[in-house]
Amino acid sequence: MIFTYIFTAALLIVSLIMQAHTSFDVLRIAGIKPDLLFITIVYCGFSFGSFYGEVTGFIGGILHDAASSSPLGLLTLPKFVIGYVVGFFGRSVFKGTMITVFILLFLASLVKGIITLVLCYIFHEASITSVITVIFPEAFYNALLAPLLFFLFDKIFEKELEREGY
Amino acid sequence: MVFVVFFLFCIISLSVQTSGMTLSLEGMGRAFVTPFQKGYNGIQQNIRMLWAGFTELGDVRDQLRKTRDKLQHYEAVAEELGEIKKENDRLRKLLDMQKRVQYDSIAAMIISKDPDNWFRTIVVNRGSADGVRVNMPVIAYVGEEKAVAGKVVEVRGSVSVIEPIISTSIKLGVMFQESRFPGLLSGYAANSNFAMIDYINKSAAINLGDVVVTSGQGGIFPQGMLVGKVIRSFVSESSPYQRAIVAPIVNYNQIEEVFIIKKEPDKELVELMGKVE
Numbered sequence: 001m002i003f004t005y006i007f008t009a010a011l012l013i014v015s016l017i018m019q020a021h022t023s024f025d026v027l028r029i030a031g032i033k034p035d036l037l038f039i040t041i042v043y044c045g046f047s048f049g050s051f052y053g054e055v056t057g058f059i060g061g062i063l064h065d066a067a068s069s070s071p072l073g074l075l076t077l078p079k080f081v082i083g084y085v086v087g088f089f090g091r092s093v094f095k096g097t098m099i100t101v102f103i104l105l106f107l108a109s110l111v112k113g114i115i116t117l118v119l120c121y122i123f124h125e126a127s128i129t130s131v132i133t134v135i136f137p138e139a140f141y142n143a144l145l146a147p148l149l150f151f152l153f154d155k156i157f158e159k160e161l162e163r164e165g166y
Numbered sequence: 167m168v169f170v171v172f173f174l175f176c177i178i179s180l181s182v183q184t185s186g187m188t189l190s191l192e193g194m195g196r197a198f199v200t201p202f203q204k205g206y207n208g209i210q211q212n213i214r215m216l217w218a219g220f221t222e223l224g225d226v227r228d229q230l231r232k233t234r235d236k237l238q239h240y241e242a243v244a245e246e247l248g249e250i251k252k253e254n255d256r257l258r259k260l261l262d263m264q265k266r267v268q269y270d271s272i273a274a275m276i277i278s279k280d281p282d283n284w285f286r287t288i289v290v291n292r293g294s295a296d297g298v299r300v301n302m303p304v305i306a307y308v309g310e311e312k313a314v315a316g317k318v319v320e321v322r323g324s325v326s327v328i329e330p331i332i333s334t335s336i337k338l339g340v341m342f343q344e345s346r347f348p349g350l351l352s353g354y355a356a357n358s359n360f361a362m363i364d365y366i367n368k369s370a371a372i373n374l375g376d377v378v379v380t381s382g383q384g385g386i387f388p389q390g391m392l393v394g395k396v397i398r399s400f401v402s403e404s405s406p407y408q409r410a411i412v413a414p415i416v417n418y419n420q421i422e423e424v425f426i427i428k429k430e431p432d433k434e435l436v437e438l439m440g441k442v443e
Contacts, residue, residue: 069327133356
């Protein structure tokens with residue numbers, strides 16, 4: 001299990017640094033970049049259950065808030081909520097096929113975006129146009145990348161998944 | 167149980183955003199992330215330089231020849247400019263005008279940008295140890311044009327956080343270069359690469375492509391610095407003012423290097439602006 005913790009922590013840090021680096025801007029489409037950290041959190045919830053998902057989501061969210069100019073908690077809350085919810089409908093319910101992963105990430109990103117928008121509206125500042133300019137494009141982009149990343153993560157966590165019985 | 171604790175933590179933290187505890191937690195998080203970001207940036211820069219050493223040798227030789235030619239040309243221009251400057255100083259003295267203030271600047275490399283699509287900030291490799299202070303203006307070069315990139319909002323030992331002019335939180339006093347009508351610029355929307363000028367007098371004639379410069383009224387930016395060009399303007403019946411959308415000269419997605427101008431903000435003006443906000 002210690003292997004899972006170490007690799008999850010490494011994946012969180014690597015994905016955060018990658019998506020914050022200027023070279024990552026080449027991946028922007030219509031000003032949007034994918035949320036690698038979020039895809040990692042959804043993977044953890046999907047593969048290792050709701051508790052692991054929410055803890056990974058919370059730690060990843062805190063790091064994301066710290067690296068971003070957002071108020072502390074604004075990016076953390078949606079991440080651990082999604083990590084927790086996805087844990088319920090994880091591998092024990094759905095098979096990790098390409099289509100399942102695409103739909104899962106699209107829906108999870110949409111819900112994450114809506115929670116963020118509501119929190120921005122209450123605690124920061126928000127515009128409803130963000131649904132079109134941020135939430136939908138990001139959800140689509142995350143969903144597009146997710147099957148490839150899930151495949152890579154499956155290879156990294158191969159032994160752990162076998163132990164879990166998948 | 168854990169879920170409830172996490173949930174309460176986030177809600178309380180969001181409710182007391184400016185409290186010392188929240189800020190120090192965020193500071194600790196940033197202090198943890200920054201070394202990784204700097205390390206990754208260093209590795210990436212070294213690899214890029216190593217690769218450039220192999221691939222760009224021919225280009226560099228070519229550029230060196232061109233630069234030498236240019237240098238010869240500019241040496242001649244500099245002599246001519248020296249004469250013009252002396253004449254300008256003499257005429258200014260005659261007119262009893264104040265000398266235009268020149269500021270020093272610090273070159274800074276961007277080590278990271280905001281990792282989220284909702285917010286826009288830039289982290290650079292210069293901090294308080296290099297003389298950077300909060301509210302110092304930041305510029306960048308696009309080709310040979312020098313334009314406003316943003317302002318410093320947070321300073322740590324060796325890094326600073328810059329808020330770009332497309333951020334919805336920024337408030338920047340601007341004016342139209344031709345008509346001299348003033349307005350207040352801020353980011354257009356989350357994730358947008360445009361900025362919007364509000365509070366423009368309705369009688370101002372705004373044309374597509376009009377150049378926008380800083381007005382110098384906010385106490386942070388010097389007057390007359392290039393900001394962007396108008397791409398659209400609109401008048402609302404319900405508002406006594408008109409608005410304009412501006413495409414900044416400095417593109418947030420392409421910016422890699424900036425210059426922090428060592429200009430201390432006008433404290434009284436900044437405090438006054440803070441109270442108004």
